[in-house]
Amino acid sequence: MKKILVIGATSAIAESCARLWAQRGDALYLLGRDKARLRAIADDLRARGAAEVAMATLDVRDRPSHVSAIEQARTAMAGVDIALLAHGTLPDPGECDRDLATAMDAFDTNGTGTIALMHRLAALLELQGSGHLAVIGSVAGDRGRASNAIYGAAKAAVETYASALRQRLGRRGIQVLTIKPGFVDTPMTARFRKSALWASPSRVAASIVRAIDRDRAVIYVPWFWRPVMAIIRALPEFVFRRMKF
Amino acid sequence: MNDTGIGWGRHPRLPPARQVVLRDRNAALPQTSTTLLPHGLGRSYGDSCQNGDGTLLLTRGLDRFIHFDREAGVLACEAGVSLDEILRLVVPHGWFLPAVPGTRFVTVGGAIANDVHGKNHHRAGSFGRHVRRFELLRSDGRRLVCSPEENTGLFEATIGGLGLTGLMTWAEIRLAPIPGPWMQVEHVRFAGLDEFFALSEASANSHEHSVAWIDCLARGNKAGRGIFSRANFVADSRPARQLAPPRLAVPFTPPVPMIGGLGARFFNGAWYRRPLRRPRRQPYAPFLFPLDGIAEWNRLYGPRGFLQHQCVIPPESERDAVQELLHAVASAGSGSFLAVLKRFGDLPSPGLLSFARPGTTLALDFPNRGDATLSLLDRLDGVVAAAGGAVYPAKDARMSGRHFRQFFPRWPAFDQLRDPAFSSSFWRRVMTGSGRMQ
Numbered sequence A: 001m002k003k004i005l006v007i008g009a010t011s012a013i014a015e016s017c018a019r020l021w022a023q024r025g026d027a028l029y030l031l032g033r034d035k036a037r038l039r040a041i042a043d044d045l046r047a048r049g050a051a052e053v054a055m056a057t058l059d060v061r062d063r064p065s066h067v068s069a070i071e072q073a074r075t076a077m078a079g080v081d082i083a084l085l086a087h088g089t090l091p092d093p094g095e096c097d098r099d100l101a102t103a104m105d106a107f108d109t110n111g112t113g114t115i116a117l118m119h120r121l122a123a124l125l126e127l128q129g130s131g132h133l134a135v136i137g138s139v140a141g142d143r144g145r146a147s148n149a150i151y152g153a154a155k156a157a158v159e160t161y162a163s164a165l166r167q168r169l170g171r172r173g174i175q176v177l178t179i180k181p182g183f184v185d186t187p188m189t190a191r192f193r194k195s196a197l198w199a200s201p202s203r204v205a206a207s208i209v210r211a212i213d214r215d216r217a218v219i220y221v222p223w224f225w226r227p228v229m230a231i232i233r234a235l236p237e238f239v240f241r242r243m244k245f
Numbered sequence B: 001m002n003d004t005g006i007g008w009g010r011h012p013r014l015p016p017a018r019q020v021v022l023r024d025r026n027a028a029l030p031q032t033s034t035t036l037l038p039h040g041l042g043r044s045y046g047d048s049c050q051n052g053d054g055t056l057l058l059t060r061g062l063d064r065f066i067h068f069d070r071e072a073g074v075l076a077c078e079a080g081v082s083l084d085e086i087l088r089l090v091v092p093h094g095w096f097l098p099a100v101p102g103t104r105f106v107t108v109g110g111a112i113a114n115d116v117h118g119k120n121h122h123r124a125g126s127f128g129r130h131v132r133r134f135e136l137l138r139s140d141g142r143r144l145v146c147s148p149e150e151n152t153g154l155f156e157a158t159i160g161g162l163g164l165t166g167l168m169t170w171a172e173i174r175l176a177p178i179p180g181p182w183m184q185v186e187h188v189r190f191a192g193l194d195e196f197f198a199l200s201e202a203s204a205n206s207h208e209h210s211v212a213w214i215d216c217l218a219r220g221n222k223a224g225r226g227i228f229s230r231a232n233f234v235a236d237s238r239p240a241r242q243l244a245p246p247r248l249a250v251p252f253t254p255p256v257p258m259i260g261g262l263g264a265r266f267f268n269g270a271w272y273r274r275p276l277r278r279p280r281r282q283p284y285a286p287f288l289f290p291l292d293g294i295a296e297w298n299r300l301y302g303p304r305g306f307l308q309h310q311c312v313i314p315p316e317s318e319r320d321a322v323q324e325l326l327h328a329v330a331s332a333g334s335g336s337f338l339a340v341l342k343r344f345g346d347l348p349s350p351g352l353l354s355f356a357r358p359g360t361t362l363a364l365d366f367p368n369r370g371d372a373t374l375s376l377l378d379r380l381d382g383v384v385a386a387a388g389g390a391v392y393p394a395k396d397a398r399m400s401g402r403h404f405r406q407f408f409p410r411w412p413a414f415d416q417l418r419d420p421a422f423s424s425s426f427w428r429r430v431m432t433g434s435g436r437m438q
Helices: A012-024 A035-048 A063-077 A093-098 A100-128 A146-170 A201-213 A225-234 B083-093 B108-113 B152-158 B193-203 B262-273 B284-288 B297-301 B315-332 B371-386 B401-407 B411-417 B425-432
Strands: A003-007 A027-032 A052-057 A082-085 A132-136 A175-181 A218-221 B018-021 B036-039 B055-058 B065-069 B074-078 B131-137 B143-146 B167-174 B182-190 B209-214 B226-234 B280-283 B306-313 B340-344 B359-367
Touching: A003 A012, A003 A063, A012 A027, A012 A035, A012 A082, A012 A201, A027 A035, A027 A063, A035 A052, A035 B065, A052 A063, A063 A100, A082 A100, A093 A100, A093 A146, A100 A132, A100 A146, A132 A146, A132 A201, A146 A175, A175 A201, A175 A225, A201 A218, A218 A225, B036 B167, B065 B083, B074 B083, B083 B108, B108 B167, B131 B152, B143 B152, B152 B411, B182 B193, B182 B284, B193 B209, B193 B226, B193 B315, B193 B340, B226 B262, B226 B284, B280 B284, B306 B315, B306 B371, B315 B359, B315 B371, B359 B371, B371 B401, B401 B425
Parallel strands: A003 A027, A003 A082, A027 A052, A082 A132, A132 A175, A175 A218, B018 B055, B036 B055
Antiparallel strands: B065 B074, B074 B167, B131 B143, B131 B167, B182 B226, B182 B280, B209 B226, B209 B340, B306 B359, B340 B359
16 A cells, blocks of 8 residues: 655546556545635545545645645655655646736746745655656747747746756655646646546646556656657757747 | 437437536526426437427536445436446446446436336336435526435336436436356357247246347348357456447548438348357457447548438237338338347336337347438338337437327326426427327
């Protein structure tokens, strides 16, 4: 039985991951903003076979509350084997371009707040001497695009920090996993028109759970985004700046 | 072609003006000026799951379990949970759904709204008999827990109520114990309807599940021939594979129907004469859900889609009426491969508009060939009406309003309990029109 902390537990990808863990009989601790939705998810995970499910509310932007939230989770489960950071918002790009407060708020949720949580969790896992830290980045973090500036920049910051933590913690047998989903059909992306490139949260979740089991470092889900993004990253700037996507 | 919000028969196609994905059972209904209709997995064949130019409430995001009592066999879950998901959870603990239709890819909300029945109807009755309670969210914002004890009127109206009494957010169901996931299955060939009725009678007590395939294109002295299949869950220590997703899928819609037509008579004859295996043990899925092995099989009927016709004929006229129906189909030469005959039991359902009732049910499907198909189906309705039977709304795309009101005489009581903001293309058709839909 694994002891698993899920931050952003009401997100579609996190909920799908939690279902897979619940079926295995793992113990879960859920953090999220909406108490009623957390409760509904906790009931579901118990019915699916989770050994134990506890929950508490957390707003990632409220940095001072991170310490006690993580500490309570650690105490409740007597340790943390896996921490999954799955919270996130997809801000309206036009709104971000116009309004600094909106842009910084989005950067806080997706970037600074996430890095602060990783900072805490890295210390916890280091002290334990074992564990897995998995964070959801994005293909948007691979190269800045006009249509997704703040979100992409925040994800890039998170992924750079994850890479650094991997170097630091890897020596002690602690896995740091960066998950880079492409387009996923979730409430966060409900306003977009879907095509064949879109993946379901359950498919993405299956990849995440498998990657944690196998101690992977960086995964793209679905896999085809790895070569696609390699090409996009390799484009010379004078080509990329003229592109519209 | 976008198929979301369309019925399984892909005819008629009545696109909604708006589709709202529901994900939180505690959330309020969306504000809209159009009518609302819950839509789960869209396995109703015709227009009962469609709301042309209205709003569809897509319930598949309400897919959480709420409570599973492994000792007592009681399950509470949100209304968008599929029967497939329930079976994956409960079968390893020795439980099964008390009634399942021929596909497991329907939601709990849909199973209740259509009061579905299965191959064990003669022993267990319809799905609605096993519903302990559910919550209904009405358009005035009230949340009502309905059961045989409280809000009884709405409880009875919602079972078989075609999603028109409000949004069901969750339901609690009684499960049935099974010795394991294996069934002892037996197939028996029969030469005519009299033999079918004799087999049904003889199997009613010995077999919990029974269904017959019938060669609906056979004529003359071959008419009414078919294969009777019966089965029971049995204890077996071998582990059975968990339910797998369909291995085969129909990847696109072929330009012409791939089933029905000239080949159908040949295939039906060959299927009737196929060598039958001796009684044997097999996992439950291929017996109970034969069509779930191929994803999106409805595409095989081509771009014009297909029509189903399922009726029930009361015991006093079942023998003659079924013969007359089969005769009409065989003469028209337009039937297909998926003809199913089953004798229902007499366990009543609480539902006001429930379809399943004592007698014999015959299910047929027809590639959509326009007027020829529609007039054949009208003839079948006439036979059903004269025999005092009923046609199944879940499979219907064209029965007349007059026939609907005759088949479901309690509709005025139902209409009183219907949510005024909820409607469907089916409901508008059978309440306003007297004839068939154009």
